[in-house]
Amino acid sequence: MNQNHTVKEELKTGILTSSGKITAEIVFKNGKIVDVLSHRIIEGDIAVSNGFIAGIGEYKGKSEIDLKGRYIIPGLIDAHVHMESSHVTPERYAEAVVPHGTTTVIADPHEIANVLGSEGIRYMIDSSKNIPLKVYFMIPSCVPATSFEHAGAVLEAEDISALMGDERVLGLGELMDYPSVVSAAESVLDKILTAAARGKLIDGHAPMLFGNDLSAYAAAGVRTDHECSTVDEMLDRLSRGMYVLLREGSAAQNLKTLLKGVTPENSRRCAFCTDDRQPDDLLTLGHIDNHLRIAVKNGIDPVTAVQMATINAAECYKLDRTGAVAPGFRADFAVVDNLQDFNVLETFVGGEKAAEKGIALFGKEKNGSIKGIGAINVKKFSPDQFNLFLETERARVISLESMSLFTPLAVRTVSRDHNGFFKVNPDSDIVKLAVVERHHGTGNIAVGLVENYGLKGGAIASSYAHDSHNIIVAGDNNEDMYTAVQELIRVNGGITMAAKGKVLDTLKLPIAGIMSDLPLTEVRNKIKDMHAAAFDLLKINRGIDPFMTLSFLSLPVIPELKLTDRGLFNVKEFRFVDAAVREN
Numbered sequence: 001m002n003q004n005h006t007v008k009e010e011l012k013t014g015i016l017t018s019s020g021k022i023t024a025e026i027v028f029k030n031g032k033i034v035d036v037l038s039h040r041i042i043e044g045d046i047a048v049s050n051g052f053i054a055g056i057g058e059y060k061g062k063s064e065i066d067l068k069g070r071y072i073i074p075g076l077i078d079a080h081v082h083m084e085s086s087h088v089t090p091e092r093y094a095e096a097v098v099p100h101g102t103t104t105v106i107a108d109p110h111e112i113a114n115v116l117g118s119e120g121i122r123y124m125i126d127s128s129k130n131i132p133l134k135v136y137f138m139i140p141s142c143v144p145a146t147s148f149e150h151a152g153a154v155l156e157a158e159d160i161s162a163l164m165g166d167e168r169v170l171g172l173g174e175l176m177d178y179p180s181v182v183s184a185a186e187s188v189l190d191k192i193l194t195a196a197a198r199g200k201l202i203d204g205h206a207p208m209l210f211g212n213d214l215s216a217y218a219a220a221g222v223r224t225d226h227e228c229s230t231v232d233e234m235l236d237r238l239s240r241g242m243y244v245l246l247r248e249g250s251a252a253q254n255l256k257t258l259l260k261g262v263t264p265e266n267s268r269r270c271a272f273c274t275d276d277r278q279p280d281d282l283l284t285l286g287h288i289d290n291h292l293r294i295a296v297k298n299g300i301d302p303v304t305a306v307q308m309a310t311i312n313a314a315e316c317y318k319l320d321r322t323g324a325v326a327p328g329f330r331a332d333f334a335v336v337d338n339l340q341d342f343n344v345l346e347t348f349v350g351g352e353k354a355a356e357k358g359i360a361l362f363g364k365e366k367n368g369s370i371k372g373i374g375a376i377n378v379k380k381f382s383p384d385q386f387n388l389f390l391e392t393e394r395a396r397v398i399s400l401e402s403m404s405l406f407t408p409l410a411v412r413t414v415s416r417d418h419n420g421f422f423k424v425n426p427d428s429d430i431v432k433l434a435v436v437e438r439h440h441g442t443g444n445i446a447v448g449l450v451e452n453y454g455l456k457g458g459a460i461a462s463s464y465a466h467d468s469h470n471i472i473v474a475g476d477n478n479e480d481m482y483t484a485v486q487e488l489i490r491v492n493g494g495i496t497m498a499a500k501g502k503v504l505d506t507l508k509l510p511i512a513g514i515m516s517d518l519p520l521t522e523v524r525n526k527i528k529d530m531h532a533a534a535f536d537l538l539k540i541n542r543g544i545d546p547f548m549t550l551s552f553l554s555l556p557v558i559p560e561l562k563l564t565d566r567g568l569f570n571v572k573e574f575r576f577v578d579a580a581v582r583e584n
Helices: 003-018 090-100 110-127 157-163 178-182 186-197 211-219 231-239 255-259 279-284 288-297 302-309 311-316 478-491 520-536 546-551
Strands: 024-029 032-035 040-043 045-049 052-057 061-066 071-074 076-081 102-107 134-139 169-175 201-204 243-247 270-273 333-336 344-349 352-356 394-399 409-413 430-436 445-451 459-462 471-475 494-499 502-508 561-564 567-570 575-577
Touching: 003 045, 003 052, 032 302, 071 302, 076 243, 076 270, 076 288, 076 311, 090 102, 090 110, 090 279, 090 288, 090 344, 090 352, 090 520, 102 311, 102 344, 110 134, 110 157, 110 169, 157 186, 169 186, 178 186, 178 211, 186 201, 211 231, 231 243, 231 255, 243 255, 243 311, 255 288, 270 288, 270 302, 270 311, 279 520, 288 302, 302 311, 394 561, 409 445, 430 478, 430 561, 445 561, 445 567, 459 478, 459 546, 471 478, 471 546, 478 494, 478 502, 494 520, 502 520, 520 546
Parallel strands: 024 061, 032 071, 076 102, 102 134, 134 169, 169 201, 243 270, 394 445
Antiparallel strands: 024 045, 032 040, 045 052, 071 333, 333 344, 344 352, 394 409, 430 445, 430 471, 459 471, 459 494, 494 502, 561 567, 567 575
8 A cells, every 4th residue: 555545534534424434443522722812621432443533522533532521722832942952862852751741842962963963963863753752853053152262163055955855854942143134244144044945944043133133133033032031032033023932941040020921912922941941840840830829829810821822833833733722633632620720640642541640651762873972082181180270360250150051250369379369268158160161172172260050069961061061060179170071071970079089979971972762760860869969968049050060151142141162151241251351
């Protein structure tokens, strides 16, 4: 039987099922359906045929499921996520989020691309085949994110074009290098045109961009932005025709603030995303179901909230037959107890039960393979390379704020030893921060200062460090910083802590130095234990996530002061600066 005949037969079966002329494969009865297309709640049987909803009304099925008056919502959609931030593979990620009602994600494999380039992206695409979670991809546009750091790979327009043909690739990932977009740089224009030529979409990333520059950014074809942190930013983007993806991640939590700007008039241009969410948050707070709870608690109409979690994202990314419980749509939906708590009781994918009572009902499939997964290449160095010479006692310091990726530039008076090197003052919350290049063995090591991290008596290091994923390490002494970095070299990547010259604990991330093949629960438990040690033994500020916060301190596209392997970088001024502040 050829493919065309099979498709024709499926269409015929669907039509006859819809009209009631033949008995449906499965019928879901006695449910309250959240109709996101007309903003109401309706009642009726849901008939399913070949994985799609054949009809809503009165139906008989070969198999009938009584929903006992519970609510049915479309499968939830994460409009923008870096799955790598969960530290597990796509297969393991699906096991975690499908029980929370998520059936579709728009993934940007930016993290692994910065380590392994096209090979890493293809690994993510292959690994996400044949699993209940529908994973679509946006091809990273900024690898490296900027020219101010060393990444593991470079993706040019021709590399991006070669990946655009996959049916699950929707377009070009977040354009973080917005100054190049606004200035119409040739290299960025080539990438934009690569997507446009195929009718593909373009994601944005433009914090604190306003006025004519924002208009230029939108005019370039950028469709979304997930970096809004204020209502003004959100409204500016909506008025320029962009979708705003309201983010609630682990390090950046903007949802409550942005919900204040959501109105009945603009809500259909708003969707939900996590961007980056760590294992413990996924397993305790949930996924997009957590956004629903927060939205309703903060005054958003429940049906509007469900629209933002489903059909809005589907329409934004032009996902045909996805995002609603209606005839012709994929039979992806979740059964919840009420429209306030949104406790997910069951998740159905293609009409088949994929999760129940928080447990995935499918096993891990190994679909992808990757070469060179131990991607740690650090040139030999000595502990004294973590010394920071300062010409004056006034220094630029990266300042941390609770639950924010924004890191203000602070100027502080610091202590120096007799050679002019920075010296930790026990009465001050300022410690050293270093980035060690780990892809090409360049020997680059940059050192700066960070405050409000709270670290005392040791060091924390990670090979998961946005966006280039070099090794980042914070510490109050060279020896522990060196010990921590050497541990990551030994295990081919991960997160580790050291004190008094010894390793306290390590989470191994052998896949590109950023992911593990272990179940999410095991990764969560390891991180949870390490969190406790970080807070109790190393005195990390309890207002921040010790590891996720650290991972963003090398990201030179979010203001204000960051550190790359090439030096201290002022994002607002887009230039490198010295740690020392020289007197005029």
